[in-house]
Amino acid sequence: MDIELLKTFCDHSASRQKWMSELFSSEIYTYATNSKSLVRVNRINEVLNTVPESIQSALKDMTFFTDLEYLPLPEFPSHFWKECSICQGEGYVLVCPECRGKGIVEWRTAYNFYSDYCKMCFENKFVPASWRDKYELYQYNSTEDICPECLGKKSVFNNSDFMSVHNACLSVPELNRIKQLPDAEIAFPPNKNYVQFRFDGGEIILMKAKPEACNEES
Numbered sequence: 001m002d003i004e005l006l007k008t009f010c011d012h013s014a015s016r017q018k019w020m021s022e023l024f025s026s027e028i029y030t031y032a033t034n035s036k037s038l039v040r041v042n043r044i045n046e047v048l049n050t051v052p053e054s055i056q057s058a059l060k061d062m063t064f065f066t067d068l069e070y071l072p073l074p075e076f077p078s079h080f081w082k083e084c085s086i087c088q089g090e091g092y093v094l095v096c097p098e099c100r101g102k103g104i105v106e107w108r109t110a111y112n113f114y115s116d117y118c119k120m121c122f123e124n125k126f127v128p129a130s131w132r133d134k135y136e137l138y139q140y141n142s143t144e145d146i147c148p149e150c151l152g153k154k155s156v157f158n159n160s161d162f163m164s165v166h167n168a169c170l171s172v173p174e175l176n177r178i179k180q181l182p183d184a185e186i187a188f189p190p191n192k193n194y195v196q197f198r199f200d201g202g203e204i205i206l207m208k209a210k211p212e213a214c215n216e217e218s
């Protein structure tokens with residue numbers, strides 16, 4: 001199993017529940033979750049992080065069904081795609097030369113210390129790779145990297161995008177994440193507030209959104 005791919009399901013902004021920001025193991029499985037989806041793979045021995053007792057017992061109560069009929073993942077209608085704002089559709093970025101990837105700039109005088117958000121990258125921490133030529137940043141030798149936001153795909157989805165799949169209203173960015181997994185397929189356990197996926201190496205539960213979230217799509 002590709003650990004880096006699994007980590008995309010962690011909640012990296014989880015400040016309240018820090019255990020969500022990393023993979024963790026419990027009994028015979030290793031998990032990743034961002035509270036919308038829960039990914040489960042056979043235990044990866046090098047993942048030693050554990051979670052609070054209450055979470056462990058909640059995990060035991062999560063039902064992964066074994067007798068489901070799986071279907072291919074849906075295609076995304078083109079209106080869901082939008083240009084990635086971090087790399088501006090280039091797919092490649094430089095670490096912001098102004099703030100050095102911090103998102104804020106800081107400077108001090110003899111008496112004062114100042115900080116402000118970076119107006120070159122607008123706190124994105126990265127700028128499009130073409131800015132090296134455009135702004136003649138030749139003296140700045142940051143290497144070009146694949147854009148961390150769109151992973152080089154040049155387009156992204158809004159976190160607020162949902163689509164209806166067999167009457168289940170599902171988060172488009174989550175579906176897209178799941179699509180990156182090998183041989184991912186979807187199934188619909190009856191009378192549950194989640195859908196289930198299987199892929200080569202594991203399974204996923206994805207919570208359904210409220211139907212209203214999909215009705216707003218035209």
Ligand SMILES: [Zn+2]
Pocket residue numbers: 096097098099100101102103104118119120121122123124125126
């Ligand atoms: Zn910056």
Ligand SMILES: [Zn+2]
Pocket residue numbers: 084085086087088089090091092147148149150151152153154155
């Ligand atoms: Zn990008």
